[in-house]
Amino acid sequence: MQRNPVGKLLLFGATGDLSKRMLLPSLFGLHADGLLPEGLTITGSARGDEDDDSFREIARAALDEYLSDDRKDKEKIASFLQRLSFQPADLSDESTFQALADKIGDISGGLAIFLSTAPSLFEPAVKGLEKVGLAGDTVRIGLEKPLGYDLASSREINDTVAAVFPEDRIFRIDHYLGKETVQNILALRFGNSFFEPVWNAQGIDNVQITIAETVGLEDRAGYYEGAGALRDMITNHTLQLLALIAMEPPARYSKDDIRDEKAKVFRSLRVMTPTDVPQNTVTGQYEEGAVSSKVVKGYDDELGYDSDVETFVAIKAHVDNWRWQGVPFYLRTGKRMAKRRSEIAIQFKPVPHSMFSGRGGLLQPNTLVIRLQPEEYIELLVMAKEPGLDRDGVRLREVPLKLSLDTEFAGQRRRIAYERLLLDLIEGDQTLFVRRDEVEAQWVWTDAIRAGWAANGTKPKHYPAGTWGPSAAIALTERDGVTWQDD
Template identity: 60%
Template sequence: MTDRSATLILFGATGDLAGRMLFPSLYNLQQDGLLPQDFLVVASGRSERSDAAFREDVDLGLRRFITDGRYEAEAARRLTDRIVYCAAEAGNSEQFAAIAGRVKGREDNLSIYMSTPPALFAPTAVSLSEAGLVTTTTRIAMEKPIGHDLASSIEVNDAIGALFAEERIYRVDHYLGKETVQNLIALRFGNMLFEPLWNAGHIDHVQITVGETVGLEGRVSYYDGVGALRDMVQNHVLQILSIIAMEPPARMDATAVRDEKVKVLRSLRPMNGEIVRQNSVRGQYGPGAVKGEIVRGYADELGHASDTETFVALKAHIDNWRWSGVPFYLRTGKRMPARHSEILIQFKPVAHSIFARNGPGSALEPNTLIIRLQPEENIRLLIMTKEPSLDRGGARLREVGLDVSLTAAFEGQRRRIAYERLLLDLLEGDPTLFVRRDEVEAQWQWIDSIIAGWREAGMKISPYAAGNWGPSSAIALIERDGASWYE
């Protein structure tokens, strides 16, 4: 771990992410005594504002987004007093000189956070370098996405890599900061119960679902032309998959963990036109109802017809010894019936049932492990048990769930915003929960194979009504293998 940073330069400070997540996270870290005493935030956006006006905006955001009665006016003032504002646009040397003036004498161990469109990453970094703000101790964090395909990802990585060493580049995927995603590692490698069974010999298939109830929600300019595959599968879904499927790392550090994740991503079976016809579904929501509210279709929200998918389902294979023959069913979409992120591990049935001759009620269901990441954090194991009776006609069995609610188990402990962990790790120089360059490029390589396959196959969009779990073809994708989506 490198020396701690006491100065954060935040680009995109007037944006939604900064207001909802970044400043509330800094507030919580301050309240826990985790920020340096001399901590300074240099906030930057395109518009001109005074320090006082920007601090007032930050305070309004804290009042709105700090929940559970944690907001305190005096604590908010202590944080906003640490914030100064400088307008800056990439290429404007005078504005970047002003930023340099704000941090004069604090150049060692600067942390830079880019909450901006990806097209601004490299130009902003160049302007920082020209202003003398990029040194061998400077760290830079960049919000996803890193490019829109493999070629553009390489271009961004090359441009940033020309100014920063790889160990100083922190690519952000906020899912990796979630407590329950961290718990996936603890569940797998901290419990002897699961690891011996975590392979093709005992697991029938895996399901990963990331459902959203929202539609475009003000993201029209970004989302159309990007779609669910690039927006969600390329980062969040593949990060979850890599943690579920990776080999045990030698130790819990950045290099060991990320080495094993990359191996999984490189083992994903590429797709072509023939494979995507059988193993993928593209969908787009139409008018419908979500949680009892009538909503418009995607094209209506957009204002014109579009070929952008708002739903994608995939059947993926990982070609290695651990997972040979085990399908991974992935799905994500907008305007789903519920907002949740969930993993299902379907174990194989017992090799031989001693209850098979006991008549009705003796059928065995294979064990199932369900890991809910959001909104409720829960782990559920479905097992077979005997119903209470005298068993005159033979034992009657029933599937019951063993539930572990992490919210209940750790009642009284505040559930942290994912960005609290990520910002603290950036300031302390710990890259474990950030995405390495080879991870990003391995993700894009697989995603590009799917997009090329869609073009080759002429894959069309399948409509689905808002409030449903995607098109009917997504149900067929899994049910023709004798399985069903868990809902």
């Protein structure tokens, strides 16, 4: 695609945790490798009384804490800090925007804005930017999730932003789409001829997508109480992974072709009725248990009061189209789980006839595992014969054919997701960003599940921290003869 880099970048929330851990180290990585446009200035903004010098010290401390030792080049850090400046602003106070516009100055060379804030501040932020001339034709805006809490609030936010910015200048961020392994799903599917003939209901028995965390609330209690696991992880990351697995082959690697095919998947998701929901979903909430041999509190104990917010959800979903009819997609996410893991497991259908059964050989269906974190690898489990003379029968065993991306590309630096997404925002490439129709189709499906929980009076089932969730989640798959990929 033709790239159109801007000359200026504005970071709201520049002194916050996301900025310190991810945004500033990512921008430095791009700077150190000569990938930022020459002369690009980065203006940080947040509430408070920081100035240019104190913000540069905040950035210096963040780089010292979060950069690996081999990236701490003093000269490059010093030159990066010279790109930085700071202007305080309160997004809820329109009067603070003019000083911000004065600080940024001329934007005829293009301005990219990264906005990570509570949904309630989107409207005043966008209106404030427009009023002081920071929303013109040369400006594009990146919006960090969450984009609402249901379809109605999402539409309200999208309408607010769309009144000022057209769709081709709105970059909705789901950081999972910037992960290298996630993009490798496209390369695996559409760059290899041997998968496509079996990548359908005739060849695949089921798909499992797991995003498991070992952490608890941390400092997100306020947000999480209003969101829960379904809104926080399923509506965002998990459904995007499902779309990459289920989408039809795009004609080109372009923003329109890829996002068109993802949107078709979301529109094909079977929307559950209140009667469907109890049979196809499980909710849970962690209680006291042990994670990595350390005793941890339950969710209610961390909050200090009783709550019915789910910290775990498992769902049996269906994509009702020609390719996937009848194939269950099992989705699972939770906090305080047994292991930190994000992966996709695709189980193929068994061979139609086993020639080995008369000799004692037992076959297992092939499984393709795409691990996103903490390790990054692609593994195909295939059947092989154990060595031996076979006088007492044929012994077959499942063995892995494993491609470790960490090992295979050991000589190349692996970039974190925000490096790619920030560079794409600066250069104007929307391919890895989420379009409005995708977001709203996701909410239609999610809202139906929440409505089913409300109609049935569903309360989360407790599970001990450090486990794989409530036992009902095991039953969700095992009544179909399927076992979660937990090894």
